[in-house]
Amino acid sequence: xxxxxxxLTVGQRGAVKAIHAxxxxxxxxxxxxxxxxxxxxxxxxxxxxxxxxxxxxGYHLCLRRAEARKIELR
Amino acid sequence: xxxxxxxxxxxxxxTTLFNALTGTSAYVGNWPGVTVExxxxxVGGHTILDLPGIYSLSPYSPExxxxxxxxxxxxxxxxxxVIDATNLERSLYLTxxxxxxxxxxxxxxxxxxxxxKEGIKIDTKRLSxxxxxxxxxxxxxxxxxxxxxxxxxxxxxxxxxxxxxxLFSNVVExxxxxxxxxxxxxxxxxxxQRRWAAIKLIEEDELFxxxxxxxxxxxxxxxxxxxxxLVAHYDDDPEAIIIDQRYKVxxxxxxxxxxxxxxxxxxxxxxxxxxxIAAIPLFIxxxxxxxxxxxxxxxxxxxPILENLFGYLGQQIVTLSDSLGVYPLxxxxxxxxxxxxxxxVLSFVPQLFVLFLxxxxxxxxxxxxxxxxxxxxxxxxxxxxxxxIIPLVIGTGCSxxxxxxxxxxxxxxxxxxxxIVTPFIPCGAKMxxxxxxxxxFFPGQWYIAPLIYLLxxxxxxxxxxxxxxxxxxxxxxxxxxxxxxxxxxxxxxxWLQTKERTLGFIQKAGTIILLSxxxxxxxxxxxxxxxxxxxEASMLAILGxxxxxxxxxxxxxxxxxxxxxxxxxxxxxxxxxxxxxTVGTANLGSFFNPASALSFMTFILLxxxxxxxxxxxxxxxxxxxxxxxxxxxxxxxxxxxxLLVHYIVLLCI
Numbered sequence: 001x002x003x004x005x006x007x008l009t010v011g012q013r014g015a016v017k018a019i020h021a022x023x024x025x026x027x028x029x030x031x032x033x034x035x036x037x038x039x040x041x042x043x044x045x046x047x048x049x050x051x052x053x054x055x056x057x058g059y060h061l062c063l064r065r066a067e068a069r070k071i072e073l074r
Numbered sequence: 075x076x077x078x079x080x081x082x083x084x085x086x087x088x089t090t091l092f093n094a095l096t097g098t099s100a101y102v103g104n105w106p107g108v109t110v111e112x113x114x115x116x117v118g119g120h121t122i123l124d125l126p127g128i129y130s131l132s133p134y135s136p137e138x139x140x141x142x143x144x145x146x147x148x149x150x151x152x153x154x155x156v157i158d159a160t161n162l163e164r165s166l167y168l169t170x171x172x173x174x175x176x177x178x179x180x181x182x183x184x185x186x187x188x189x190x191k192e193g194i195k196i197d198t199k200r201l202s203x204x205x206x207x208x209x210x211x212x213x214x215x216x217x218x219x220x221x222x223x224x225x226x227x228x229x230x231x232x233x234x235x236x237x238x239x240x241l242f243s244n245v246v247e248x249x250x251x252x253x254x255x256x257x258x259x260x261x262x263x264x265x266x267q268r269r270w271a272a273i274k275l276i277e278e279d280e281l282f283x284x285x286x287x288x289x290x291x292x293x294x295x296x297x298x299x300x301x302x303x304l305v306a307h308y309d310d311d312p313e314a315i316i317i318d319q320r321y322k323v324x325x326x327x328x329x330x331x332x333x334x335x336x337x338x339x340x341x342x343x344x345x346x347x348x349x350x351i352a353a354i355p356l357f358i359x360x361x362x363x364x365x366x367x368x369x370x371x372x373x374x375x376x377x378p379i380l381e382n383l384f385g386y387l388g389q390q391i392v393t394l395s396d397s398l399g400v401y402p403l404x405x406x407x408x409x410x411x412x413x414x415x416x417x418x419v420l421s422f423v424p425q426l427f428v429l430f431l432x433x434x435x436x437x438x439x440x441x442x443x444x445x446x447x448x449x450x451x452x453x454x455x456x457x458x459x460x461x462x463i464i465p466l467v468i469g470t471g472c473s474x475x476x477x478x479x480x481x482x483x484x485x486x487x488x489x490x491x492x493x494i495v496t497p498f499i500p501c502g503a504k505m506x507x508x509x510x511x512x513x514x515f516f517p518g519q520w521y522i523a524p525l526i527y528l529l530x531x532x533x534x535x536x537x538x539x540x541x542x543x544x545x546x547x548x549x550x551x552x553x554x555x556x557x558x559x560x561x562x563x564x565x566x567x568x569w570l571q572t573k574e575r576t577l578g579f580i581q582k583a584g585t586i587i588l589l590s591x592x593x594x595x596x597x598x599x600x601x602x603x604x605x606x607x608x609x610e611a612s613m614l615a616i617l618g619x620x621x622x623x624x625x626x627x628x629x630x631x632x633x634x635x636x637x638x639x640x641x642x643x644x645x646x647x648x649x650x651x652x653x654x655x656t657v658g659t660a661n662l663g664s665f666f667n668p669a670s671a672l673s674f675m676t677f678i679l680l681x682x683x684x685x686x687x688x689x690x691x692x693x694x695x696x697x698x699x700x701x702x703x704x705x706x707x708x709x710x711x712x713x714x715x716x717l718l719v720h721y722i723v724l725l726c727i
Contacts, residue, residue, distance in 0.1 A: 023313070024134070025552050030317040031130035032554060033164050036310070038321075047353045048451040051460070051553060057163045058334070060557040062447045067552055 006052070006068035008042040015039050017074035025067065033057040034071060076120045076231050081145060081172065082156030083165055084127030085558045087184040089113075090567075091156055091214035092124040095224070111478075112140060118224060120231065123150070129164070131171045132279075135484045142281075145175065152178045152230050153237075159183040159211070160192045160559070162332055166324035169205065170240040174270035179207040179237035180230050182223060187213040188559075193335035201331040206238030215564050239269055242319040245307055249276065249300045258293050276300060277313045343560060347441065353448040360441075361467070362524075364432045369505065369523065373425030377509065380424070384417025403606075406599060407592055415591025415651030418659065419583045422506045422647075427576045429502055433471045434571040438563035442467065443555060450553055456538025457545065459483050459553055462492040466534065469499035471575060473687040476501075477694055485551035491541050493694045494704045497683040498533040500526060502579070503646040507678055510650050514662045515671045522672075526679060533680055533711060579647075586644050591651045594641065598656050609656060628677060628713070629670030629720045639677070645684050669727065673720035680712035 008014055016038050019026045033056045034040070043060060044053040051064045080088045089109050092098070096115030113124040125144055126137035133139040145153065155172050157165040173179055183196060202209040210226045212219030241247060253259065253272040262268050274282040275297055283289075289297070301312045308315045346352055388409045395405035436442065442464050450460025461483045469476035476496050483489040500508070508526055516522050597614035601607045609615060618633025621640075625631045634656040642649040657665055666674065682688065682705045692701045 018310075019314075023311075027130075027132055027313060027317070028134055028552060028554060030314060030321075031132060031167070032556075033167070033321065035314075035318045035321045044348055045350060046348065046448050046451060047350050049350075050451050051447060053348070053447065053557060059161050059164060061555060062450075062557055063552070063554045064450070067554065 003073045004069050005040065005042070005054070005071040005073055006065045008073075010042055010044060013039060013041045014073035016071060018072045019070055020072060021067070021070040025070070029063075029067070029071065032061060033059075040073075076151035077148070078117070078120055078122045078152045078154060078227065078231075079145060079148075079150035080122065080124050080154050080156055081141060081168075082127060082184075083129055083158060083161070083168060084556065086127060086156045086158040086161075086165065087214045088124055088127060088156045091182065091184060091212065092122065094212075094214045094217055094220050095122060109137075111137070112144065118228060120151075120227075128168065130168060135482060137481045145172070150177060151234075152180060152227065154180045154182055154227070155207075156182050156184050159185050159196060160188050160194060162194075162196065163321075163324050163328040166205075166327055167320055170320040170323050173205070173207070173237040174239050174267070174273065176236050176267045176270070178230050178234055179205075180226060181205060181207050181209045183209060183211045184214050186211045186219065187216050188561075195333045197331045201327065204327045204330060205240075215567070240320070240323040242316075242323070246276075246304070246315065246319055249304065253297070253300070256293055256296075258290060261287070273316060276304070277316050344444070347444050348448055353444075357445055357448065360436070361470075364429065364436070365470075365524075365527070368425050368429035368432060369509075370520075372428045373422070373505075373509065376424040377421045380421035381417070384413055384421065387417070388413040403599075407595055410655055411591045411595030412588060414654045414659070415594070416583050416588050418510070418650045418654045419506055419587050419647040420580070422502075422509070423576065423580060426502045426505070426579055427572065430471055430575040431568065431572045433468065434568045434575075435563045436467070437571075438561070438567050440558045440560040443557050446555055447557060453538075454553075455542075456535055457488065457491055457542035458495075458538055459485065459488045459492075459551070461553070461555065462488065462495075465492055465496045466499050469496045469501060471502050472578075473497045473499075473501045473683050474690045477687060477690040480694060487541075487545065488551065490695055490700065491538065493691055494707065495534040495537050497687055497691075497708060498530045498537070498680055500530050500679055501646070501683075501687075503582075503684065504678060506647050506650045507642075508675055510653070510659065511662070511666070511671045511675055514659070515666065515668045526675060529676065529715070530679055533715070537707070537711070582645050582647065587648055587651050590641050590644060590648050591655055594637070594652050594655045614656065625677075627720075628673045628716045629724075630666065630674050632665055634665060635674060639681075642678065643682070643685055645686075646678065649678060669720050669723040672723050673716040676719045677712045677716040680715055681709045682712075683708075 003014070005014065016034050016036055018036070019029055019034060021029065038056060041055045042052055043055050046052070046062070049065075051062045052068055053060055053062045054068075080092055082088050092113065092115060095117045098115055109124060109126045111126070115122050115124070123144070125141040128138045128141045131142050131145070133142045144150075153172055153175070155165075155169050157169070169179075169181065181201070183198065189196065198209045198211055208226055208230060210219060210223045212223055214220075242250070250269060250272045253275055254268050259268045259271055262271055271282070278301075304312055304315055308318075310318070347356060349356075391409050391413060392405065395408070445463050445467065446460035449463045453460050453462050462480070465476040465480045468479055473496055476499075477493050480489050480492040480496065483492055508523065512519075512522055594614065597617075598609045598612045599606060600613060601611055602613050602616070614637055615633045618637040622631050622633045622636040625636060625639075634653065637656060638649045638652040641652045653659070653662070662671075683691075688701070688705065691704060692698070695701050695704060
């Protein structure tokens, strides 16, 4: 079963397995620290459940569910 | 004289450091992407540049392209890598890229003062050993470590040691070494950049390849083979492999140099600020409080006092000049031109000061990025991005910095749409106009002022929905935004920014508005044959009557209003000074009625902004054609809205 980052609920953790996104978006996400094996935690959801706030490499960033869906977890 | 470049992640404190080093006061905020253009200053006889923040040398938005281009093409004599010490790992990822450029590198660990609170310890000696670059710890906002940094800058510039390149895994290194040895790369002059070029060749970086001579066929085939082998080995694409390798280096260094203690979770503001239910009401409440405090409370109290003061001053000048027998032209300029024109605008200084103060506190504390986070979903339905909300909030102060701050929006269409809608949010300079009309025609009807803001927001929404409806592609783009730490705004930052914006407003009153008041007075007192005449027969009246019929359907087809609108292009406050010179603030009732006053305000709210904002729009849109469309849309929208407002109010009364 494939699990993607948008499936996590608040407080759940995971580790990145792969990013399935077009070249530029993939590069962007990786530049922000989403590389293979990195630990992530979903910290919060925005008022309408989208975007989501994620903690990665000791800092927080937000991204939309559409982007989170492209990050596969293991 | 040598050149130093300040580079680092967004919101790592480059501008604060730049200000501390150069003793200047460039604008600082607490959200990623405050600096969108490079700024130059001097330190120790050398030029220092503050560049927009980047996470990586692969750029996504225009201001990031600027940083990359500068760093790669201009060969600064020293690169200062500003590192947010509380965010070491991600900062070092950029460091691994900067180190390969063959320039001397100096690492500055900024925000030293926050380390203890965050439970972090960093071994700077070890960090310096591992990166091969000198490391200095500073707190740019507290001003500690600046002297040590200045010494280190001098030393680095003298020694000119190129930084050491980070080493990747054996597999990758082997390929890099092979590629470096190829004749193709020997065309590149400097030894160190050859390694960088080899990595770019593995990654197939398009910007890099387009700057190089075409690849020989044999070499190209070899590179393709290298990529295939790497892909087979790592099960990922070459670009991702390199990023992964860099982060591995950054992880290793961070692991060896820093100790992070788990912080105990305590109550924080964020749990309310981004709470799923409370967040949006809180945002509306905060913005409401900002306007209530500045316009309602402070403005309501100080503006009448200052107006009376200027009125009294005018009378005193009249009495004085009468007794001295001053030439009537001169006393006219002094009283009806300068005192009433400039005075009408200066009466708004206290409330604008409070507005600018509150906005800069909001900008400094880290709330802006949260607003983008909580509003993104809503903004998306309008074809905008969560990041578009930052320009809209700043736009309540002044449209010029607001339009510039749209540059952090990666997606071109969303960026352009943000630029077009930002002027719909009434800026501080439009406030005097509204206040003048409201106090005269609707005293005590407090609900009309918020309605004006709502009308501006409605214009944003309508434009957004329309733009989305005609956009065939309906493409959505990524929204990835760092959420910075909350911090107590520093008194220094808030003060600098508030002072600068308020002084800017006063300066306009002393220059553009002073000058236009005098010109308007002269033009409204003389005919084309230079005879002193009644205003109705003046040059201004004749000129104004040419365009006045255009505005007749809106209810203000008299020349005074047309002239006021025209002078408003120079600066919106001028509308007030022009009206007070041509009409006199006490006589507004004989020209406007409540319906035409409302339609006049609507037109001013939505029509094309002042010349400074127009030129900011031009810079961001980048084409005259787009600017023309934007201005036509704004003014056309304003005309239709004002027309509707006029007739609806007439029907209702």
